[in-house]
Amino acid sequence: MALIDIIKQRKSTRKYLDKPIAREDIIKCIEAARLSPSADNIQPWRFIVIDDAEYKKKFCAEVLTGIFRRTRFIEKAAVIVVLVAKTHLIVHRIGKRVVKTDVQLLDMGISGEHIVLQAQELGIGTCWINMFNPKRAKKFLNLSSNYRVISLIAMGYPAEGGTKDRRDLSLEDIMFFNKDSRHRL
Numbered sequence: 001m002a003l004i005d006i007i008k009q010r011k012s013t014r015k016y017l018d019k020p021i022a023r024e025d026i027i028k029c030i031e032a033a034r035l036s037p038s039a040d041n042i043q044p045w046r047f048i049v050i051d052d053a054e055y056k057k058k059f060c061a062e063v064l065t066g067i068f069r070r071t072r073f074i075e076k077a078a079v080i081v082v083l084v085a086k087t088h089l090i091v092h093r094i095g096k097r098v099v100k101t102d103v104q105l106l107d108m109g110i111s112g113e114h115i116v117l118q119a120q121e122l123g124i125g126t127c128w129i130n131m132f133n134p135k136r137a138k139k140f141l142n143l144s145s146n147y148r149v150i151s152l153i154a155m156g157y158p159a160e161g162g163t164k165d166r167r168d169l170s171l172e173d174i175m176f177f178n179k180d181s182r183h184r185l
C-alpha cells in the first residue's frame with residue numbers, strides 16, 4: 001500500500017479486539033522506529049514493550065490514577081509501548097539551552113510515529129497517550145536518572161467503534177509558500 005494510503009487510514013484506536021499481537025509484528029514496528037532520523041544521530045529512543053497481561057495491569061494501575069483514570073482503556077490494548085528517551089549531556093542538556101528546541105522530544109515523536117505507521121500497515125490500531133503519570137511510570141520501570149519517559153503508544157487490533165472522525169484543517173490553513181504567510185500567521 002502507498003504510504004499516503006496508510007497515513008489516510010490511520011486513526012487513534014481506543015477499542016481493541018482481545019487478540020494478541022505476534023512478537024514478530026511488534027519487532028517490525030520497533031525496527032521502523034530504530035531507523036528514524038535523530039538530532040546528531042544520537043538515537044535517544046528506548047522502547048519498553050509491555051505485552052504481558054499481568055505486568056500491563058500493574059503498570060496501568062500505577063500510572064493511570066486520579067485524572068489519568070480515563071486513559072484506563074489502554075489496559076485492553078494488546079501491547080503498550082513506553083517511549084523512553086536517554087538524555088545526552090551535550091546535545092540534549094547543553095544544546096537545549098543554546099537552541100531552545102527540545103530535540104530529544106522531536107526525535108521521540110518521529111520514532112513513535114514510525115511505530116504507528118508500521119503498525120497501521122500491519123492492520124494494528126494505535127493510540128498515542130500522554131495522559132498518564134510519567135513520574136510514576138519512571139519509578140515503576142525502575143529507570144535511572146538519565147532516562148526520561150516521554151509517551152506511551154497503545155497497540156491492538158481495532159474493535160468496532162474504537163475510532164472517531166475528526167475535522168482536518170485544510171492545506172490552505174496550514175501551508176504557505178514564500179511571503180504568503182505574511183499577515184496570515
Ligand SMILES: Cc1cc2nc3c(=O)[nH]c(=O)nc-3n(C[C@H](O)[C@H](O)[C@H](O)COP(=O)(O)O)c2cc1C
Pocket residue numbers: 010011012013014071127128129130131132151163164166
Ligand atoms: C502526543 C499525543 C498525545 C496523545 N495523548 C492522548 C491521550 O492521552 N489519550 C487519548 O485518548 N488520545 C491521545 N492522543 C490521540 C489524539 O487525541 C488524536 O491523535 C487526535 O484527536 C486526532 O485523532 P486521530 O488520531 O484519530 O486522527 C494523543 C495524540 C498525540 C499525537
